[in-house]
Amino acid sequence: MLNYYTTATPHLRSQPVFIQYSNHRELKTDNLPNHGRGNAVHSGSMNLSRSGPASNGTVVGGQSPVLRIIVENLFYPVSLEVLHQIFSKFGTVLKIITFTKNNQFQTLLQYSDPMNAHHAKLYDGSLHSGTRLRLFSGGFDGQNIYNACCTLRVEYSKLSSLNVKYNNDKSRDFTRLDLPSGDSQPALDHAMAAAFGTPGIIPSPYTGAAGFTPAMAFPHPAGLSLQVVPGTLEPLSIPASAMAGRMAIHGMPPTAMNSVLLVSNLNPNNISPQGLFILFGVYGDVHRVKIMFNKKENALIQMADATQAQLAMSHLNGQRLHGKVMRVTVSKHQTVQLPREGQEDQGLTKDFSGSPLHRFKKPGSKNFQNIFPPSATLHLSNIPPSVTDEILQNLFAACGYSVRAFKFFLKDRKMALIQLGSVEEAIQALIDLHNHDLGENHHLRVSFSKSTI
Structure with a gap:
């Protein structure tokens, strides 16, 4: 299986999946509750039980007050203060550790009560609306902190508690204000190392970004509309430099x-x-x-x-x-x-520094809001009125691509979606046909779409 998928990467929801050997010799399921049923029911929701013993400082996923959070599509930096502000919506946050692992910004966050973690992960809702950042009662798994980026992936940790040695911009114990500020989070203790599957220290601690002040005192940059919902969190804001897509991440190696x-x-x-x-x-x-x-x-x-x-x-x-x-x-x-x-x-x-084809040269460009992973469906724009769906489908077919579906936008025929046979086909089609001359001084604009037809 490993040999096969090394040369033929499998994809789930358009994302590549990488398979490698584990450090574990076997899976242990003997200590799981409801063993043999295949799943467990919690608070009316069906949750898959996670494998692993509930000893040595760890607990079965779904019962832990500790969440593991991955921030995908990290276009703007996310600080410890931002995470505390967001997740405090569901209860008292006791401890936070932030780090970078496998080129992903990750967080371990401990609540005072396991139910706080349960609600933060599962309670349905949303973080934003339109072009405004909006925080209200809602679960955070799969939600964006900022428009079209900084997507939260939230899961239960096997840890029952976090051991924070320092209070700084990488880690924080809100119950221990007397902790030193140390240069970095030290080596993981045994239980925490087991939760990650490998021993050693947390690599590449993340320390936020220039231009960020503590979450409760963010500057309000001109041009960014923020909305506060009564009875909820204060608004978060993005520094103007980040809005321009020029935010440098400090504290990284x-x-x-x-x-x-x-x-x-x-x-x-x-x-x-x-x-x-x-x-x-x-x-x-x-x-x-x-x-x-x-x-x-x-x-x-x-x-x-x-x-x-x-x-x-x-x-x-x-x-x-x-x-x-x-x-x-x-x-x-x-x-x-x-x-x-x-x-x-x-x-x-x-x-290519002087190319007219740069998508992000204008600060605050709407292109910043339309960055999506490669997918089999492409978004087409800048289509002149005389170009029909048949012309566009024939254009892609003539280049050797299999067109599975096509539709114009109902309210704007300058834009359309076209679905090809695979993600790989769509990647190649984007390379071949972006900026294709359609006549009437119109050049086709091609990007990946989050939608399907």
Whole structure:
């Protein structure tokens, strides 16, 4: 199974799934409540029981006051104060530890009561409305902190309590104001290490971002509309620099601050700097692309800043392109060097810093709100009135793509959705047809859609 899926990455809901061997020799289920029933009923909701013994400081998921929170699509930084403000809606937050693991910003958060954690995870609701940030009674799993980004994934932790050694911007024990501020969160104790499956220290502690003040005293940047719902939390706001998509994440290791990405396992027969510019340009403004002269399955891509580089990496790592699974990591290089005059390059290095095709050059652009993972459904825009659905479907079909469905937007025929046979097809179609000339001074705009037809 492992060998097969190494070369054929499986996908669930358009997201790549990576399979590897576990450190565990076997799964232990003997101590689970309701053993043999396959599931357990809690408060009228059906929850899958989680495997693992309930000893040594850990508890069965669903009974713990500790939540594990992953923030996906981290376009704007999320500080410890922001998390405390949000999750305090459902009860008293005792302790928080933030860290970065597997290129994901994660949090362990302990409530005073397990029911607080239960409601925070499961109670249905929403965090935002329209272009306004809005907090009210509602569960947080799957919700966005800010518009179209910073998506919360909330699950129960196997830990029964957190051991916080320092009060700083990475960890906080709200019951112990006497703790020192230490430089970093120390090594995990045994029970906490077991919960992560591997021993060692928490890597890459996250410390928020420049421009953020404590959550209750956020500045109100011009142009950002905020709405407060009576009887609920104070509003959160995004610094103007973050709204412009230029927020640098501080406290991360030097490589994580780098704006240059290393892309490997490319198909050297089909790849080009222009193609990589179009694809990675979905998630940020690409300044330079360099395909390695002696190893053409590798490329360096320089984004406008480190935040956009992290965003592109989180969405494109593991996606299939030209039959191969791309690997995207942060490069050790700080910049992509252009070839010296007279140096042989074969057109493998391109400077796109002045390209008119950058999607995010305008501060506050609506494109910031429409960043989604690769999907089989593409969003088409800038369509002239004379172009029919048949013309567009034939355009994609002529390029070798299988069109499964198509529809114009009812209120705006300048936009449409087209569903192709697979995510890989859609990725390639975006590369091939973004900026395609449709006539009448209209060039087709292609992006990934969160919708299906």
